[in-house]
Amino acid sequence: MGEVSLKEKVSILRRSKKAHNNKKYSMAIRGYNQIIEDKSLPVHIINEARVCKLLAEQKAPVSKKYSFSPDFMEVCENGKKYYKDNKCSYFLYKDYDTFKKYFNLQQDWVYVESDHFKFDHKGIPMVKYNDEFYYNTVTVCQYGLWLYDRYIDNKEDKEKFLNAADFLIDTIKKDGSFRYEFKYHHYEPLDVGWTSSMSQGQALSVFARAYNLTKDVKYLNSGGRVLKYLLTPISKGGVMDNLETLDDRLKDKVFFQQYVNSTSTYTLNGFIFTLIGLYDWSNVNCPGNIYYSNIAREYWDKGLNSLKLIIPYYDIGEFTAYDLHHVVKKSKPSSSDFYHSVHIEQMNALYNITKDHYFKNIRDMWISYVRE
Incomplete structure (x- = not known):
């Protein structure tokens, strides 16, 4: 040319x-x-x-901050190569029901003990960070959801699932948050006590299922506390943000941050896991939870609206970005072969829930990037 x-x-x-x-x-x-x-x-x-x-x-x-840099293509090609070399895959359920299987299929080998993963004496998973083992709320939630899926299949592991749910109840702080007891680094240091929307959202998915199994009000009460913290703005010590950092015209649009940094980075998978938690809790519409069920549905709707306005930014050519750091900070995209599969499964779940073909089209486009 x-x-x-x-x-x-x-x-x-x-x-x-x-x-x-x-x-x-x-x-x-x-x-x-x-x-x-x-x-x-x-x-x-x-x-x-x-x-x-x-x-x-x-x-x-x-966004005035957005442009597609030639550097994105290198990240994209590396992501596709790692995806193929590591034999990554995805699993697409045909529907989604809060009280049936969770949408995110996990393999049994994920919960095999190793140098970096173990179970405590009560059967709760722990993960090694900085040479010590700690509880990770998201890991406990995902383990619980895996156990629930096994219960759906063969009625095994009900007590193990409820044990994980009860552990979560015991670790909720007074303000309704789950606090990480180890330091972490995500673009910048996160001190002991940091919180995450993903922890709050996935706990709601666990509590919704635990209440459905037992009808025990302790799960209702715990879910309400967790939801309150989830809806606390970052300015007040919470995890609920908006899209202003991306585009000031979107400052009234909500976003739930997996990582609360000094600059909003908008992690995609954590946001969607959080939204699924809101959706799950909105389906616990028993008499003792009508108020919180309605609030959860309201923020599920708001979150979906935000998501549809920003999904395209996560597309970096023929792969997906982990977050929007590359837009808000003009950097190379952060990307992962594993999370590309997660993003596909999440789009599939959103389509199954909403029947909105927008999510189906995005899902199919992202599948096409890694289809051989």
Whole structure:
């Protein structure tokens, strides 16, 4: 392609983004299509137009912080290579029911003891961090959900599941939070006592199932406390954020942060696990939980609305990013072969719950990136 033609297409992209942010979505999409259909263009320009088109189709603005860097392609290619070399895979359930199997299939080998993983004397999993073993709330929740799936299959492990649920109750702090007792690093240091929306959300998924099995009000009471903390804004010591760091026009849109950093990084998998927890708790609509069930449904709806406005940013060409650090901080994307599979399974779960073909289309697009 000649230099003049390339400059012309870059100009079309710039004008299309301007039209897009002026809410002239049809005009913007026409411009994006001109770029997407021109296979002689550099791949990073085509991918930027493709992501912007996905945003325009949702009538979501394009963040002024967003551009598709050529560096993204290296991350993308490495991710696909690791995915193939590590024989990653995904499992797609055909439906989702709060009181049946969880959507995130886990293999038995995940819970085999090793140098970095063990069970305590009560059968609760512990993980090694900084050369010491600690309880990780998400690990306990996921272990509990794995046990619940086994119970659905063969009625085994009910007591082990309830043991995990009861352990979670015992570790809830006065403010309704689960606190990590070890230091961690995610772009920046997280001190002892850090919290995560994912812990809160997955605990709701556990408590919803525990209450359904037992009708014991202790699970209702615990779920209510956990939900209250989940809905506490970061400014007040919680984990509920908004999308302002990504785009100030989206400051009224909620987001639940898996990691609370000084700059919001918007981890995708943790946000969706949290939303699934809200959905699960909204289905515990017994007389003692009507208020919290309704609140959970309200924030499930709000979270879904936010998610649809930002999903395209996680697409880095032919792979997915772990979070949006690459947008808000203009860095290389953080990516993982394992989490690409998780993202596919999460899109599938959201489609099964909502029947919204948007999630199905995203799922199928992300599957196409790793299909041999």
